[in-house]
């Protein structure tokens with residue numbers, strides 16, 4: 001399909017909010033043994049649960065390597081489409097296309113440059129060449145025209161939009177050394193405006209404590225609807241998460257969005273610190289150049305990292321008393337959607353959560 005030399009803004013395209021209607025959802029199958037313990041088997045079981053839960057609400061496609069194709073087909077329900085799709089790991093939120101849409105309803109894909117969350121500076125593995133081809137291949141499969149943002153590094157998990165001109169991100173990630181160090185904040189804002197059709201960027205400072213993505217926004221804050229956001233929160237002032245969340249809360253409550261609205265900020269508690277066990281650490285292959293998984297390390301656990309499906313919310317749970325609180329808050333925030341919680345420790349052990357392993361395709 002066509003690679004376009006124009007930009008979405010010049011063609012009248014904008015990134016819709018995740019809460020707008022979807023044609024479907026993309027997922028990539030986990031298997032690399034230096035990120036997923038025990039060769040990815042426990043993670044695969046949870047990915048199956050996530051895919052099946054989302055498939056209750058909208059069509060799901062799972063991309064999988066040739067080596068794992070039969071296994072994935074065997075484990076996934078028949079309602080899920082499985083396609084062979086090479087990748088370096090299973091974070092389609094970050095390496096997949098960001099879809100944009102115009103007023104006539106045409107959907108196109110933005111294909112960002114992907115460098116595994118920081119390239120040779122502080123990236124999480126090497127190489128990442130297959131990941132960088134995923135957006136192009138999904139656009140081909142879906143017959144969508146594609147904008148390649150050549151030379152501009154971005155992951156889908158580092159941005160959220162309200163679909164009405166406002167984009168949310170973090171300074172920790174978008175101004176990081178490993179992404180676009182040659183660009184100023186203003187130049188980055190200009191790229192976001194060109195490729196996503198947004199008019200205003202709300203810059204949070206940092207993401208969740210110890211998040212290996214350099215603080216993706218999708219783990220700390222997300223958009224419920226225009227003018228309303230959820231923010232990961234703790235009341236425990238001794239937790240390093242407190243100062244991070246408080247600073248972001250102050251920014252959000254003082255901000256106005258692209259339409260001039262003050263924001264409603266809903267606090268969503270984080271679970272108690274989740275640490276890697278010795279057994280979990282032992283199950284991950286040590287590979288030079290891949291971030292190690294050490295026993296005792298704190299994982300970036302957050303209930304904010306959920307997927308908004310047509311008519312449903314597919315959200316992580318952590319076997320924590322706050323699971324029920326999160327369920328209640330999500331149900332109040334999304335009264336017209338069914339809340340489905342999935343025990344997500346195995347995804348968290350890989351460095352992200354349900355939002356990070358999914359990518360919506362708008363209708």
Ligand code: KQY
Nearest residue numbers: 091124157350351352356
């Ligand atoms: O959180 C994400 N969006 C991706 C996490 C990547 C972790 C790689 N080990």
